[in-house]
Amino acid sequence: MSYAVKEMFLTLQGEGVQAGRRAVFIRFAGCNLWSGREQDRATAICRFCDTDFVGIDGLGGGRFADAEALAAAAVNMWDGDKGGRFVVLTGGEPMLQVDDALIDALHAAGFFIAIESNGTLPVNPGIDWVCISPKAGSETVQRQGNELKLVWPQPGSDVVAMESWAFDHLLIQPLDDINAAANQEAAMALVMERPRWRLSLQTHKLLGLR
Ligand SMILES: C[S@@+](CC[C@H](N)C(=O)[O-])C[C@H]1O[C@@H](n2cnc3c(N)ncnc32)[C@H](O)[C@@H]1O
Ligand SMILES: Nc1nc2[nH]cc(C(=O)O)c2c(=O)[nH]1
Ligand code: SF4
Numbered sequence: 178m179s180y181a182v183k184e185m186f187l188t189l190q191g192e193g194v195q196a197g198r199r200a201v202f203i204r205f206a207g208c209n210l211w212s213g214r215e216q217d218r219a220t221a222i223c224r225f226c227d228t229d230f231v232g233i234d235g236l237g238g239g240r241f242a243d244a245e246a247l248a249a250a251a252v253n254m255w256d257g258d259k260g261g262r263f264v265v266l267t268g269g270e271p272m273l274q275v276d277d278a279l280i281d282a283l284h285a286a287g288f289f290i291a292i293e294s295n296g297t298l299p300v301n302p303g304i305d306w307v308c309i310s311p312k313a314g315s316e317t318v319q320r321q322g323n324e325l326k327l328v329w330p331q332p333g334s335d336v337v338a339m340e341s342w343a344f345d346h347l348l349i350q351p352l353d354d355i356n357a358a359a360n361q362e363a364a365m366a367l368v369m370e371r372p373r374w375r376l377s378l379q380t381h382k383l384l385g386l387r
């Protein structure tokens with residue numbers, strides 16, 4: 178299978194439990210909860226997306242013919258010590274494209290593989306670190322993993338129900354929009370009320386990283 182990749186870049190993982198780790202990000206093109214076109218945002222299932230995932234024209238992006246070609250590009254992007262290779266599969270929705278061949282090729286290249294997924298599709302069982310970010314108005318079928326990262330506030334999200342899902346870590350991430358300050362307050366208030374949750378900040382935005 179070939180893969181449509183919007184962009185690929187080396188940075189620090191900005192969010193969640195793995196925040197601060199050197200990471201290659203592979204951002205897959207396309208999502209099942211929004212077309213990515215601004216004119217469709219108001220009618221999309223997911224309306225707050227902070228990411229351009231349309232097309233394959235970003236830096237390091239392109240159409241990769243097979244899993245080996247994409248893994249080789251990720252190794253090239255890592256450009257450092259073979260130990261500690263860490264890749265984050267994101268998008269768009271990566272599970273629209275990620276398959277066994279890609280997981281095998283990335284493992285063969287020595288990568289620890291993390292994913293950022295909206296949870297509407299089962300994640301590939303070979304992935305080493307599963308982060309699911311549920312979206313109100315969609316069905317979260319992937320209810321187990323390493324971290325659940327809920328963007329907040331999100332009307333229609335049932336945090337109490339989510340506490341019974343099988344995640345090792347529960348995180349609340351303030352919604353980054355024009356009400357960012359109020360959203361941070363709301364996220365902190367939720368953590369104070371429900372201490373099984375902890376705050377996840379988008380540290381790459383604070384640091385001026387990609
Ligand atoms: C762009 S998404 C791509 C992966 C996948 N489609 C998903 O939604 O999890 C990556 C992460 O950014 C989060 N995110 C997207 N827009 C955001 C925003 N405006 N504020 C805070 N987090 C946001 C998502 O919830 C997800 O955890
Ligand atoms: N530095 C950095 N960390 C991230 N963690 C999750 C991201 C994403 O867009 O999936 C992201 C991103 O876009 N940049
Ligand atoms: S599901 Fe993820 S990639 Fe898709 S629109 Fe929402 S935040 Fe963006």
Ligand SMILES: [Mg+2]
Nearest residue numbers: 227228267387
């Ligand atoms: Mg991002």
